[in-house]
Amino acid sequence: MNDLLFLTWVRSTGLDIAIGIFVLGTLWRLFEIYSLGRKPDLAVPRHRAGASGLHTMFRRSIPPPGMFKRSAISYVAGYVFHIGLAVIVFLFAQHIKLIQELTGLSWPGLPSQFIDATAVVTLATMLLVLVERINKPVKRFLSTFEDYAAWALTFLPVMTGYLATKHLLLSYTWMLALHILSVELLLIFLPFTKLIHVFTLWGSRWYNGDANAKKGVPV
Amino acid sequence: MSASLQKGISVLKEVIDAPIASYFSSCVHCGLCAEACLFYTETGDPKYTPIHKLEPLRRVYQQEYTLLGRLAKMLGLSKPVTDEELEEWKPLVYDSCTLCGRCSMVCPVGNDLVYMVRRLREGMAISGHAPDGLIDASKRAVEIGSPMGVRLPALKVQMGHVQKEIGIEIPLDVAGAEYMVLMSSMEIINFPEYLGAVAKIMKQAGKSWTLCSEAFEATNSGIQIGVSDIAGVLVQRIVDGAEKLKVKTVISPECGHAYTALRWEGPNLIGRPYTFNVLHILEVLDGFRSQGLLKTSGFEDTLLTFHDPCQLVRRGGVLEQPRNLLNLVAKNFVETSDPGKMNWCCGGGGGVSAIEEAQELRFAAFKIKKSQLEETGAKTLVTACANCRIVLEEGLEHYQMDIPVVGLTEMIADHLTEGE
Numbered sequence: 001m002n003d004l005l006f007l008t009w010v011r012s013t014g015l016d017i018a019i020g021i022f023v024l025g026t027l028w029r030l031f032e033i034y035s036l037g038r039k040p041d042l043a044v045p046r047h048r049a050g051a052s053g054l055h056t057m058f059r060r061s062i063p064p065p066g067m068f069k070r071s072a073i074s075y076v077a078g079y080v081f082h083i084g085l086a087v088i089v090f091l092f093a094q095h096i097k098l099i100q101e102l103t104g105l106s107w108p109g110l111p112s113q114f115i116d117a118t119a120v121v122t123l124a125t126m127l128l129v130l131v132e133r134i135n136k137p138v139k140r141f142l143s144t145f146e147d148y149a150a151w152a153l154t155f156l157p158v159m160t161g162y163l164a165t166k167h168l169l170l171s172y173t174w175m176l177a178l179h180i181l182s183v184e185l186l187l188i189f190l191p192f193t194k195l196i197h198v199f200t201l202w203g204s205r206w207y208n209g210d211a212n213a214k215k216g217v218p219v
Numbered sequence: 220m221s222a223s224l225q226k227g228i229s230v231l232k233e234v235i236d237a238p239i240a241s242y243f244s245s246c247v248h249c250g251l252c253a254e255a256c257l258f259y260t261e262t263g264d265p266k267y268t269p270i271h272k273l274e275p276l277r278r279v280y281q282q283e284y285t286l287l288g289r290l291a292k293m294l295g296l297s298k299p300v301t302d303e304e305l306e307e308w309k310p311l312v313y314d315s316c317t318l319c320g321r322c323s324m325v326c327p328v329g330n331d332l333v334y335m336v337r338r339l340r341e342g343m344a345i346s347g348h349a350p351d352g353l354i355d356a357s358k359r360a361v362e363i364g365s366p367m368g369v370r371l372p373a374l375k376v377q378m379g380h381v382q383k384e385i386g387i388e389i390p391l392d393v394a395g396a397e398y399m400v401l402m403s404s405m406e407i408i409n410f411p412e413y414l415g416a417v418a419k420i421m422k423q424a425g426k427s428w429t430l431c432s433e434a435f436e437a438t439n440s441g442i443q444i445g446v447s448d449i450a451g452v453l454v455q456r457i458v459d460g461a462e463k464l465k466v467k468t469v470i471s472p473e474c475g476h477a478y479t480a481l482r483w484e485g486p487n488l489i490g491r492p493y494t495f496n497v498l499h500i501l502e503v504l505d506g507f508r509s510q511g512l513l514k515t516s517g518f519e520d521t522l523l524t525f526h527d528p529c530q531l532v533r534r535g536g537v538l539e540q541p542r543n544l545l546n547l548v549a550k551n552f553v554e555t556s557d558p559g560k561m562n563w564c565c566g567g568g569g570g571v572s573a574i575e576e577a578q579e580l581r582f583a584a585f586k587i588k589k590s591q592l593e594e595t596g597a598k599t600l601v602t603a604c605a606n607c608r609i610v611l612e613e614g615l616e617h618y619q620m621d622i623p624v625v626g627l628t629e630m631i632a633d634h635l636t637e638g639e
Binding site: 043 | 235236237238239240241242244245246247248249250251253254255259263265266268270271284285286287323324325326327328329330331334482483484485486487490491492493496533534535536538556557560561
């Protein structure tokens, strides 16, 4: 297969398969999880301002009191690479163009130099996160193959995307095709790995916030 | 598979609901829950990471409730939960978890980890992997009526002592009283002054109250060991007593988990709402204070600090009341670090203080409390849970710290204005 054929395949059939598995897989996972339901709570609730599922959905993005100094790298690196990924995925002009082709929706992007810098910072931060996972006893203890695989599935699209736009290592066509392929792998595995937290963390935060709000505790 | 293991697994399948499925699906193995757990922070051992304590429950979830997990199980590719594994997990699920819920406050994806530990204990207990200390306490609670084996005659003796000492009659089985007062065994045996304090406060406030001979014990080992059937029986006794005496409000004593059991789990355990209110004694006292029914004079002048009982504050929602009451009678009140809902556990909640083999670990975990206290320089430690109190006293003794531990209700009672 030559580079153009490969690129054409990942752009058409490959993308269709990946998006199909991603959409159906995610819907299935969300159904599988949330259709389990929960029992109603018969205790008389206490009401307190600031305590609700909705509050916790947002509040939990901020380190709770005392936690930042206990694990500063987790928080700083966590913020940086998550925000970096969001900026790259949703504010890079080429990506917006693709989203427009797929959905018809579009919005203004950021200058490509800014996206480049964001990609470099994101990649460096993700490497730091990996080093942390290997070095910190608790993180290493908890880590399984899935954790490292999920890291790689997230890292590769950013790396190949950066290399493609900079015309580094391989020809643009090859690198772009690899970039799209790596995104497809990410989409395919996301619903079935811990990467599903992109969706389920909102439900988790809501349940936790709601259960504690019934006792009048803002969490 | 043994019959008991089979029962355990089927209970675990039963307790898994949408929140638990969402929590396990969301975990990214960041390990931040470890930083919130005193058993990890004070020992540095990663096995005490809260999410790791839940591993057997996670596997049952994955193997029973996810498509890929079920597929793997069918193909014999998954590792089943065994008796050996549950036995290995016993020290993680019981000895090193006080159900304090601090981990649930910090998880960045929002997982309510303590909710899951409480439910994992249901499967552990039914499959025969609960610690002996909790099994014995639960047996005594069901058979005798109290986890410490305290019977009505013992209570009556203590009532007699208190009556003699303070000259106020302690009412028993008074139908139609506004309040029904519960005690914990620990208070009956070790801190009967609590009863005297309540009597004095009720007298000053002009409120009718009573003890109930059929339901005086508030503690609930059922929720600690994780057997909802036992927990339900113990709650039902209180409900029957309160409904028989037709009281308006049942007062949970200075005991954290008794409050959680009665106020928050109780209606769910017996399957219906109550016909009466449940308040913690501090809620009652703070209510009296705001209505002008709590008249105090004089102030404590020593430097004192407050230990927030987890089940009362973080897990119970009684947040401001302890501070309101302390400020009524104390001029030199200082907060510890991480006060209120972020407070660190005494290390003995959730049944841990009843597990003999956990004692050494409990003293290790107490180091966090020790350093919190040293930072404040406090000369007196006030709390509002008899179990915290005894655990704190033992910890202070172990580390040779000469700091008296006082119950807040008694401290308030000591400052009541005489003759009113």
